[in-house]
Amino acid sequence: MKAWFCAAYGPPEVLALREVEKPVPKAGEILVRVLATTVNSGDVRVRAARVPKGMRLAVRLALGWSRPRQPILGTELAGIVEAVGEPVTEFRPGDEVFAFPGVKMGCHAEYRIVKEDERIFLKPAALSFAQAASISFGGCTALHFIRKANLAGGEKILVIGASGAVGSAIVQIARHVGAEVTGVTSGPNADLVRSLGASRVIDYRNEDFKAERESYHVIAECTGEHTFSDCRHVLKPGGRFLGIAAGLPDMVAMLWSKALYGKRIIAGPAEESAELVQQIATWAETGIFKPVIDRSFPFQAMREAHDYVDRGRKRGSVVVEVASLP
Numbered sequence: 001m002k003a004w005f006c007a008a009y010g011p012p013e014v015l016a017l018r019e020v021e022k023p024v025p026k027a028g029e030i031l032v033r034v035l036a037t038t039v040n041s042g043d044v045r046v047r048a049a050r051v052p053k054g055m056r057l058a059v060r061l062a063l064g065w066s067r068p069r070q071p072i073l074g075t076e077l078a079g080i081v082e083a084v085g086e087p088v089t090e091f092r093p094g095d096e097v098f099a100f101p102g103v104k105m106g107c108h109a110e111y112r113i114v115k116e117d118e119r120i121f122l123k124p125a126a127l128s129f130a131q132a133a134s135i136s137f138g139g140c141t142a143l144h145f146i147r148k149a150n151l152a153g154g155e156k157i158l159v160i161g162a163s164g165a166v167g168s169a170i171v172q173i174a175r176h177v178g179a180e181v182t183g184v185t186s187g188p189n190a191d192l193v194r195s196l197g198a199s200r201v202i203d204y205r206n207e208d209f210k211a212e213r214e215s216y217h218v219i220a221e222c223t224g225e226h227t228f229s230d231c232r233h234v235l236k237p238g239g240r241f242l243g244i245a246a247g248l249p250d251m252v253a254m255l256w257s258k259a260l261y262g263k264r265i266i267a268g269p270a271e272e273s274a275e276l277v278q279q280i281a282t283w284a285e286t287g288i289f290k291p292v293i294d295r296s297f298p299f300q301a302m303r304e305a306h307d308y309v310d311r312g313r314k315r316g317s318v319v320v321e322v323a324s325l326p
């Protein structure tokens with residue numbers, strides 16, 4: 001089978017398409033023929049070893065010092081079960097599935113083994129393979145942080161980076177829980193962000209949300225460009241700052257932000273649980289959560305897909321079609 005390898009940290013050119021042995025499922029494993037995957041902000045961060053401020057040492061220790069320990073990137077997939085290892089009973093060859101291996105990655109390949117107790121589910125019939133492949137990374141991150149913030153109906157939330165994979169999911173989930181959403185994005189994305197549920201959009205090229213005072217109960221910062229101290233005056237007393245792309249300074253300030261300012265910082269890696277994926281899939285199936293797909297690339301164009309995501313301008317998800325989609 002073919003798989004894209006990242007054998008060194010660097011620009012998209014470090015990626016190489018290699019022929020590797022097709023895996024055979026062992027006990028409790030499911031072999032999935034991958035039809036669709038995504039290239040997301042996590043993939044390009046790993047490939048480029050581009051980490052939030054102050055996190056270089058910790059991230060290199062976790063991911064691999066001079067190159068990624070897992071050379072095949074890709075956090076999410078959708079495809080068809082090819083074979084199962086005994087005693088798997090939940091899935092059969094031919095089943096249409098999607099999975100979210102998350103930080104374990106390995107989805108930028110024609111086949112991937114998924115363990116039965118990893119996050120693999122039957123694909124909701126209402127979703128295409130491209131949609132099913134694209135709901136988990138942004139959706140689960142968004143739901144994790146919204147739950148941590150205890151966002152309630154009637155509260156006001158500011159979503160900075162509202163057109164990205166995580167931001168577009170936060171806008172939708174926040175709206176679903178009854179919050180009043182303001183999205184920060186550039187002008188061309190304003191209609192998209194409004195269509196997802198924002199009642200107000202701030203075009204950051206013309207307007208500075210930091211000119212406001214005590215306006216929001218929650219700020220979801222999805223760009224890494226603004227710290228808690230940049231934004232805390234914009235939060236109401238008792239407000240919560242979701243540092244989704246936070247660096248070390250905000251991680252450390254989590255320890256005293258509540259005692260010092262009466263406002264909390266919530267940061268760190270999002271949980272990757274089956275329950276989160278299931279909730280997002282249910283919402284996607286019932287139309288509460290709309291997968292936002294910017295564009296798709298063929299499998300051979302993986303480097304181009306990375307280059308596109310590297311620019312930081314994508315809207316929602318970028319899909320890679322590993323095989324021709326039905």
Ligand SMILES: NC(=O)c1ccc[n+]([C@@H]2O[C@H](COP(=O)([O-])OP(=O)(O)OC[C@H]3O[C@@H](n4cnc5c(N)ncnc54)[C@H](OP(=O)(O)O)[C@@H]3O)[C@@H](O)[C@H]2O)c1
Pocket residue numbers: 040041042045137138141160161162163164165166167184185186187189204222223224225243244245268269270271309312313314315316
């Ligand atoms: N904590 C965790 O576990 C976790 C999990 C997932 C992701 N993350 C991090 O969260 C961040 C967002 O991820 P993502 O996947 O949503 O990224 P993404 O999809 O690549 O975000 C791209 C979007 O960001 C917008 N943007 C860029 N600069 C902006 C600015 N100054 N103000 C407002 N919007 C801006 C762009 O809109 P314009 O073109 O309009 O500028 C674009 O639509 C990344 O840093 C990622 O590493 C963290």
